Amino acid sequence: MTLSIPFVDLKAQYAAIRDQVEPAMAEVLESAHFVGGPVVERFEREFAEFCGAAFAVSVANGTDAISMALRAAEIGPGDEVLVPANSFFASAEAVSNIGATPVFVDVEARTFLMDPASAAAAITPRTRAILPVHLFGRALDMRPFVKLAAAHGLTIVEDCAQAHGAVISGETVGSSGRLTCYSFYPGKNLGAYGDGGAITTNNPQLRQRLLELRDHGSPRKYEHARVGYNSRLDALQAAVLSVKLRCLADWNAARRRHAETYAAGLEGLPILPPDIPPAGEHVFHLFVVRLACRDPLQKFLASRGIATGIHYPTPLHLTEAYQRLGAPGPGSCPVAEALSAEILSLPMYAELTAKQLRYTTETIREFLHTNPVEAPPGEGALHSVA
Numbered sequence: 001m002t003l004s005i006p007f008v009d010l011k012a013q014y015a016a017i018r019d020q021v022e023p024a025m026a027e028v029l030e031s032a033h034f035v036g037g038p039v040v041e042r043f044e045r046e047f048a049e050f051c052g053a054a055f056a057v058s059v060a061n062g063t064d065a066i067s068m069a070l071r072a073a074e075i076g077p078g079d080e081v082l083v084p085a086n087s088f089f090a091s092a093e094a095v096s097n098i099g100a101t102p103v104f105v106d107v108e109a110r111t112f113l114m115d116p117a118s119a120a121a122a123i124t125p126r127t128r129a130i131l132p133v134h135l136f137g138r139a140l141d142m143r144p145f146v147k148l149a150a151a152h153g154l155t156i157v158e159d160c161a162q163a164h165g166a167v168i169s170g171e172t173v174g175s176s177g178r179l180t181c182y183s184f185y186p187g188k189n190l191g192a193y194g195d196g197g198a199i200t201t202n203n204p205q206l207r208q209r210l211l212e213l214r215d216h217g218s219p220r221k222y223e224h225a226r227v228g229y230n231s232r233l234d235a236l237q238a239a240v241l242s243v244k245l246r247c248l249a250d251w252n253a254a255r256r257r258h259a260e261t262y263a264a265g266l267e268g269l270p271i272l273p274p275d276i277p278p279a280g281e282h283v284f285h286l287f288v289v290r291l292a293c294r295d296p297l298q299k300f301l302a303s304r305g306i307a308t309g310i311h312y313p314t315p316l317h318l319t320e321a322y323q324r325l326g327a328p329g330p331g332s333c334p335v336a337e338a339l340s341a342e343i344l345s346l347p348m349y350a351e352l353t354a355k356q357l358r359y360t361t362e363t364i365r366e367f368l369h370t371n372p373v374e375a376p377p378g379e380g381a382l383h384s385v386a
């Protein structure tokens with residue numbers, strides 16, 4: 001029997017929360033307060049509390065969140081910002097959009113996250129900031145980056161677009177007081193019904209700067225202290241996000257249980273599942289496996305109704321956009337480059353059923369039995385992470 005398993009299933013999620021979402025949206029429609037206002041402010045307070053931060057400033061999307069956080073920290077033209085080569089394009093784009101230059105650094109083979117040694121090696125006299133990305137839902141150990149930043153006088157802005165609620169060393173990402181940026185794109189662990197984003201901080205001056213930047217650089221109506229953005233969260237999205245925030249801890253726990261089920265189902269196969277760190281450190285926005293025969297497996301899974309993704313097929317420095325801008329070529333971030341050919345993201349969301357999880361791992365098992373991998377999971381992959 002063939003099942004059809006989408007990569008993300010927002011319809012299943014909506015069915016589970018419809019009773020709460022619809023009245024919350026109706027309240028906004030009746031209030032006719034659509035941009036900013038009490039519903040947005042309430043969500044900002046709730047989200048700050050969830051993250052353990054003093055403040056959350058909501059904005060229109062995660063890309064703007066990063067650009068504005070960097071601007072608030074007075075990063076701009078001529079400055080270099082260290083960005084991991086394996087991330088979504090927006091991590092680098094947000095740097096370029098403020099006139100600064102992303103400098104790409106390699107990632108670690110086991111975690112797929114920014115490698116502190118590569119970051120240290122990429123520092124130049126123009127480096128002003130580091131943008132660590134808590135990719136795939138996994139909280140990055142910030143200690144080496146904090147040391148590096150202190151030693152070189154750098155600002156840290158964290159990209160937490162994929163890791164709402166992830167914890168590291170007992171602390172929720174975003175509770176450190178550093179500028180931490182979130183996306184509420186619909187498929188994220190906490191997603192709106194459209195675009196949305198936020199920045200958390202413990203610093204009241206930075207908060208004030210962000211409030212102005214998101215609203216045309218305006219401290220008071222029709223006064224404009226600097227050129228900013230039109231980048232505000234609308235109240236309908238805030239209403240949805242408040243409802244979903246109440247479910248987030250349970251959803252993250254479900255994702256983690258699914259990750260454990262996947263890992264157990266893949267045991268003994270020539271495929272490398274993600275490392276599962278202690279509870280809470282990984283909120284499994286994505287479940288990314290590594291294997292030598294990625295492309296044929298992906299095709300086979302598609303033929304059996306299982307949607308998968310690749311995050312990401314091209315490391316950022318090798319994208320056409322950054323090659324045009326003179327980024328270093330192949331060989332400059334070897335781990336990210338190797339990963340891009342071998343990683344595969346399996347369906348991951350709280351509503352996945354035991355049957356769907358089993359069907360996916362059994363289908364992978366079937367493929368690997370009928371297509372023995374010559375260089376197992378790959379020899380290369382496992383080898384390089386030993």
Ligand SMILES: Cc1ncc(COP(=O)(O)O)c(C=O)c1O
Binds near residue numbers: 184185
């Ligand atoms: C790692 C990362 N950074 C930044 C972004 C940008 O967020 P948005 O799409 O809300 O602009 C995303 C998400 O799309 C992301 O995954």
